[in-house]
Amino acid sequence: MGLNLDEQKAVDRFRKEVAEPSMTQLVILDFWAEWCGPCKALAPVLEKVAAEYADKGVVLAKINVDEEQFIASQFQVRSIPTVYAIFQGQPVADLTNARSESQLKQTLDQLLEKLPVQPGGAAPKADIAPLVAMGEEALAANDGERAASIFMQILEMEPDNAEVLSGLIRGFVVAGRLEEAEQVLGSLDPAVAADPHLERARTALELAKDKPEDSELAALRTAAEERPGDMDAQLAFANAAFAAGERDEAADTLLRMVAADRAWNEGAARAKLLQIFEAIGLEDPWVAATRRKLSTVLFG
Incomplete structure (x- = not known):
């Protein structure tokens, strides 16, 4: 943990x-x-x-x-x-x-x-925001194990909190514990599962399922390097690179695709970037920096 x-x-x-x-x-x-x-x-x-x-x-x-x-x-x-x-x-x-x-x-x-300080009486619901922020910081640092541990402790206080459940699932995903992520997602009450926070977790899990073996990733990288004009090869490598945790390589490849032909396959490269942004979180510094690069490519 x-x-x-x-x-x-x-x-x-x-x-x-x-x-x-x-x-x-x-x-x-x-x-x-x-x-x-x-x-x-x-x-x-x-x-x-x-x-x-x-x-x-x-x-x-x-x-x-x-x-x-x-x-x-x-x-x-x-x-x-x-x-x-x-x-x-x-x-x-x-x-x-x-x-x-x-x-x-x-x-x-x-x-x-x-402050509404009360010498006695029942305690109101705990403010979990600082703990959630701590978990998100761990995710931003790519420390899935630590993030999962933090979110599991928060769940002891609020077991049906969709934001916290989303953080736990994403923590498992970053840590490579995909089966546990799927188990949590599959066990949710339908009302909780419908919460928008869980969509981010689903996206992260879906992207991670494409994780290739090292040899497969190397082959896809070679194909992309040897055929820079082959958009299918570029997209296949970008998908695999992100699933393998190489998000810089994935983003750089997708940005080059957008610059070369933003309309290819109905804007597939831009759509994949937006999906990655959603999975990581729009508030993440890496996402903010990559979004600025995308804006530069699109609007000059």
Whole structure:
């Protein structure tokens, strides 16, 4: 899986100690270490203010950066102490510079005026957007195993979320686990399967099914190089190259085809590029860059 055992345990601890309480309460999240003098000086201030504000829905959570390096890295902690205010799973303020009681209370008062903090009661649905973004980043980095692991953990919170299911399927596809991707897609409730997010996953899976053996890919590459005017040979290589994970070669081949004859086979090269864009995601940096290249070819 993308997350090792220690990282999975760290995520579980963070979910229980920080993310879940933050669904209704304002969590002061303190990143510290035993060897950090300023951390020890700040700790009594945080503890005192958190205790005084407990009836207003404020709680204190502490993360030892030496013991929880993975979580610290996710928050891009560069120095300590680093202190954030967390609400509904997301940082809403950087409290690091609030070193005195009065400064900390002033900031908390401002936050409590703006946020629907509840000292008790049922927690609202978790905001999974930051976790989904983390999974999409893993996909953009072509790390299918890590993406699949992240999306599977999100599914524990929202098992019928079509966006998350799409991410899981695409993670399996990137990792080469096509049978598992098909199993997830085939097991979906019809109402969920009809969601537009799943169309992207279907497209990614369909493209990946064309993955050739190394020898076959080499033969198709040779044929395309030897017959640059043979559009069928070019398209066959582009399809195989993308399915094999060589998306730069695939895109470059398709762009050359569009430049040579954009109308060939009813615009098949451009259509294949658009299908690739859909499978990867229009927000992906590689897709954005390739779309600009396509626009240059089409419009000069």
